[in-house]
Amino acid sequence: MHHICAPDNVTTIAELRVLGVTNHAITTRCRPSGPWQRVLPGVVLMSAARPTRRQRLRAAITYAGPLSVVSGVDAMRAHDVDVPLPPDVLVLAPATRRLACRSYLTVERTTRPPAPAVRAGLPYAPLARATLDAARRVADRDQLRVLLTSAIGQCTVDELRTELDAGSQRGTAAIRALLTPDLTDDADVVPEEVTLARRLLRDTALPAPRWRAPVHDETGMLLGIPDAWWPEVGLAWDVGPRARHHDPRVWSTAGLTLVRTDRQRLRDAPVAVTDELVRAFAAAAASVHRRAG
Structure with a gap:
């Protein structure tokens, strides 16, 4: 063999x-x-372990064939848009392919297969297409707004409307109603918690973090976009509402530390919050030092 x-x-x-x-x-x-x-x-x-998300994506593309692409939320995350992962994976395949949905995989046959954007060796739909494919599967208007505003910045409202006009119009009324210039204004709003967090950090000896920077694991998969990120020690800090879906256990598995602070503690216990952050920074730095040694 x-x-x-x-x-x-x-x-x-x-x-x-x-x-x-x-x-x-x-x-x-x-x-x-x-x-x-x-x-x-x-x-x-070729492993008995629970498949990782990346392995599920690889298996989906392998099953659907060489002209297939990952779309929906997984593709949005490949373009560094930090939205929560659904349990299923969405793959687009040419309309000529006869493929059934299986297990965790949803296959959508299309007469408009997009040119793939390859990220870390996997083919993904372009962001506008991926966003609208994900949006058509969201029934709640507030969740739909969050999904669309999350993509703004990486793509524009005009790009989303152009893609919307080019595809099927079925189930797009709610999406079209939200694709207005106001959506860009919503995306530009800095949460109050992030503003407060910036102020708190000025009173500490911590080095300046990167704000809203994407963080990937060693395979290139997006872990998330924390509100603050210290790459030199692998420490992330979440304070805003958009990062509530981040799971500290996932970050720990990747060898990183995630600290989460809610709005109430930021306001009512700023000294305790900064003390916790300083301790987390010191522990993360010590961990990096041990690994390097």
Whole structure:
């Protein structure tokens, strides 16, 4: 059997057969107690661990074929738009492909397959297309506004309207109603918590952070855009409402520290907040030093 080269440990049964792996060996290794698992029809993850989001994306593209692209929220995040991940993955495939939705994967066949934007080795829809594909799946008007305003800055209202006009008009009335110049104004508003956080930091000895900078894990996947970020020690600080979906456990898995502070504590206990932040910075710096040593 030849050496198996599988990006993100994802491959196909067909590729394994070409490399000399027998059907019996594949079946044996994909048993519940085995070292591999089938994640989609014909697609194998060469690991028994729970698939990462990136591995789910790789498996989706592998299943849907070489002309498919990831769209929706995953593609928005690939363009550094920090919105919460849904449980499912959306992939666009050419209309000529006969593919069913499977497991965590939603396949949308399209007569307008977009040219892919490749990020860290995976093909994604352009941001305007991805945003509108995600928006059509949001029923709540407030959530829809947050989704659209999150994309503004990386793309414009005009670009979104142009993409909206080019696609299917089904289910777009609520989106069209929100795509006005006011949406840009909403996107430019700095939350009160962030303004207060900036003031608090001036009274500490901490170095100046980067404000609203995207942070990625080692595979290139967006972890999020924290309100403040100290890359030299891997410390992030969330205070504003848009980052409430960040999970400290996810950041810890990536070797980073995330501190979350709500509005009430910022206002009522500023000394305690800054003390906590200084301690977190010192601990993160010590951790970096230990790893370097």
